[in-house]
Structure formats: structure tokens, C-alpha cells
Amino acid sequence: MLHLGKEALAAAPCCGVHISPAIIGMGVGLFALLPRVGILDIEDMKRLNYLPVFFVAAAVSMGTVLEATKGLEVLTNYMFAWMQPFMTNIFTTTIVMYWTAFVYHFLLASEISMLGTSIPLVWNLPNRTICIRCCSA
Numbered sequence: 001m002l003h004l005g006k007e008a009l010a011a012a013p014c015c016g017v018h019i020s021p022a023i024i025g026m027g028v029g030l031f032a033l034l035p036r037v038g039i040l041d042i043e044d045m046k047r048l049n050y051l052p053v054f055f056v057a058a059a060v061s062m063g064t065v066l067e068a069t070k071g072l073e074v075l076t077n078y079m080f081a082w083m084q085p086f087m088t089n090i091f092t093t094t095i096v097m098y099w100t101a102f103v104y105h106f107l108l109a110s111e112i113s114m115l116g117t118s119i120p121l122v123w124n125l126p127n128r129t130i131c132i133r134c135c136s137a
Contacts, residue, residue, distance in 0.1 A: 059113035063120055076121050097122075 032039040066072040083100060087093040105114050 056112055059110050060116045062113050063116035066117055067120060072117070072120055075117075079121060 031037060033045070063072070066075065079100065083096050086096040101114070101118060104118060105111070
């Protein structure tokens, strides 16, 4: 049995083909519209309300846009600089994070856009090196 180390696996050539999940979703959607497939017909497409589809797509993509433009990093630094003095133990951390999310929801006015932009902030929380047990950063 051949055993390759991490260096050999890292140097192994990749096929170089990466298809975006958005492209796969568009392909499946277009495939469903083909006449011989028969999953969706023209009457189904006429009855579909497209405004909620575009609203959800725009709200979810806000997190991606903020990440690509480094706006999410600026927002993360600002929010955690404000919150860090109040994070002294697990109880105050919970209260501060709850009320910060509550106010943040009013700024975005949509639950979906709030989740799309605040989940990356919460995921970056462990990377901010906040130690709640010993109350130091």
C-alpha cells in the first residue's frame, strides 16, 4: 500500500475545475424548464411571484458583498471594539450580544439580511481571541 505524506498530497496536481454552487443551481433550474423534462411548464412560471425570490437572493447576498468589499471586516472590528469592554463573563456576553443583534436588526429591517450579514460576525467571534473565562483579550 502506498502511503503519501502531507507534502506529497499538497503538491499533487488538481484538476483545476471548480463549479460554483450558484451555477449548478441555475443549471438545475434551467433543466427543469426544458419542454421534454416536464417538471415546470409555462403556466407554472406565469403563476410564480418573482419578487420574494429576488428579495431573498438580494438579502442573502449582502453577506457575500460585504465580505468581498472588506466591509464585513470593518463592521466586525467596529462591533467587537464596542462590545469587548462589556464581555466580562458569560452572562454579560450573552446580554450584550442579544441587544446588539436587536439593534442591528432595526438597521437592516429584514430578518434574512440580518442573518446573512451577522452570521459571519458570530463565526469570527472565536478568532477575535476573546477569553471569557479569564476576562482578558
